[in-house]
Amino acid sequence: MGAATLQTATAQDFESYRDYFEPLPALPPIPANNSLTPEKIELGKMLFFEPRISASGVISCASCHNPALGWADRIPLAVGHEGQVGERNTPTVLNSGFLEAQFWDGREPDLEGQALGPIEADVEMAMDLGDALKELAKFDEYVERFAEAFPEKDEPLEADSVAQALASFQRTLNTPNSPFDRYLRGDNQAMSEQQKRGMVAFVNSGCIACHRGPNMTDSRFHRFELPGSTDEGRYVITGEERDRFAFRTPTLRNVAVTYPYFNNGSVDNLHDAVQLMGEQMLGRKLEEDAVDDIVAFLHAMTGEMPQVTFPALP
C-alpha cells in the first residue's frame, strides 16, 4: 500500500514535467515556396546518394551522412575529397528540417541554403556546381525527373532545383515515436524510472534552457569552451565578438546514435558530454547520479529510423 502510494505520487510528480517538452511532429515546417511533392522527394533521394556530383565520383551526401551510422559518420571530423579531414564533426541530417539554423555556425537559415555547400566545399565533394549540373544533365532520367519535379520552371535542371529536391528529401528524414515521444503522448511505461528521473534532472539542472522544442534545440548560438578546440565558430561568419566560440545548440534527438559529440567530435560518450555541458553551460559539476539519469533520458530520444532503400541511379 505504501509502495503503491509512493508510485502514484512519483508518477504524478513526473507528470508535471511533461509540459516542458514537445513530441516530434511527423513533419517539420515546409516552406511555402518549396512544396513537398513525391517527385521532389524521390529526386532528392537520388541526389543524396549520387556520387557523380563529386570531383572523385565516389563521394555523395550519404558518404558523411551515412544512413547506417545515424545519418552521420561516427568519426570526430568529417573526411572528404581525397581523404582530407574537415574542421568539424558531421551533424546528423535526421530531423534537420526542424532546425532554424543550419551548419554548426548557423550560416544558412534552412535546408535549401545548406544543400549546395558540401558539393562545392574543397574538403567535401569538391565539385564546381556548374560541373555537377552538367554531369546530371548527361542522364535522360535526371532531365526527366527534374522536369517532373519542377514543372513550373523553364529550365528545371538548375542549382536551386538541386537544393530544393535535397531539402525536400531531408524533410522526410524524421524519427518519430521514440520512447520519449511515446511518454509525452501519455504512455507512462514508455520510459524507465531512471529515464524519468533523468527528465526531471534535465529540467531542474537547466539543460532545457537551450535544448528545448520538438527537436530539443533552440537553434540559437552559445559560447562554449571546448577543451582542445580553437574553432571560433559563428564568429567566423559574423565577425561579432559575442559569436566567438559560439555554436548552434545541437539537437539531442538520436544523440545516443550520433556520437562522437561537439564541434570537433572530441567526446565519444554521453556521460562525458553531459558532464562537460554541466561544467561549461550550467557552471557546475553535476552529481554522478544525475549524469547517469540524464544519459538514460537521452537514450529515450532515439526514435524510429527512416527505412530507406537504395535508389536505382541511372
Add this chain to the structure above:
Amino acid sequence: MGAATLQTATAQDFESYRDYFEPLPALPPIPANNSLTPEKIELGKMLFFEPRISASGVISCASCHNPALGWADRIPLAVGHEGQVGERNTPTVLNSGFLEAQFWDGREPDLEGQALGPIEADVEMAMDLGDALKELAKFDEYVERFAEAFPEKDEPLEADSVAQALASFQRTLNTPNSPFDRYLRGDNQAMSEQQKRGMVAFVNSGCIACHRGPNMTDSRFHRFELPGSTDEGRYVITGEERDRFAFRTPTLRNVAVTYPYFNNGSVDNLHDAVQLMGEQMLGRKLEEDAVDDIVAFLHAMTGEMPQVTFPALP
C-alpha cells in the same frame, strides 16, 4: 494468315535457342563449410556497410560496390583510400556467388577468399586486418553477433569469420527474374522481338562460347588486347605466358547497369563494348544490326535488384 504463320515459325525458331542458356537460380552454390545462416547474412551485411574497418573510417565495401549503382561504382577505375585511383574497374558483387574465380585475374577461387583483400589493399580500405578486428571488438554488438553467427568457434571474432559472413551476405545478392530469365522459363512475351534476334545473334556469333551458364560467364581466362590497357591481367598472378593480358570473363547479368566496361573501364556503352568484343574475341566486325540486337538482348539481363535497407550499425 501469312503473318500468323511467320510469327509461329519465328517463335519456334527462337524456341530452340532457349536450350543454350540457363536461368539464374535463386541462390548460388553454398560451400559445405560455410552454412548460409540468417545470423551470418545479417552480420555480413553490417560488415559490408561498415566504414570503420578502413583506415580513414569512411570507406566500406559499399563505397565501391554501391547498391545505388548496380553494386559497382560506374567510374572507370576504383577510387579508394585518400582518393587513390586503383588499376581496375570495380566488378559488381551481384550474382558473384556464381563465379568460380574472383577478381579480374581470378586470384581467389571463392567469395571467402575474396572478402578480406580490399580491407587491407593500400588503394582501397588500407587497414591492417588485425586492426580491423580490434576495431570491431570494441563494439559489444559485434562481439555478440559474431558469437551468434559462429557458435562453433572458440574465438568467433576472427578474420575467417569476417570473410565467411561477408561471403554469406554476398551470396544473397542475386538478381533473378530478369526478362531473359522469364523468357527462359517459358514466357514468350518477356523479351521483345529485337531481344530475341539478339539472342540468336549472340549464339550464332559465338559470344556464348565464353558467356555461358547461369551467370553468363565461364569463369575462365581469355587473352584480350584492350586499347590503352597495359594491365597484364592473370599473368601478374601466375607468371605464365598464356595468361599475359588474360582476364576472367565478366558476367553479362545486369551488364546494362554496370557500365563502364572492361578491366580499365574505358568503354562506357554497350554498343562499343559488343563491337570491340566481336573484333577481339570473335575476330570479325559484327554487322551494325547484329550489334544493336545483341545490345537489346543484353538489356533483357537486368534482373530484380536486391531490396536492401541500411543496417543500423553500432
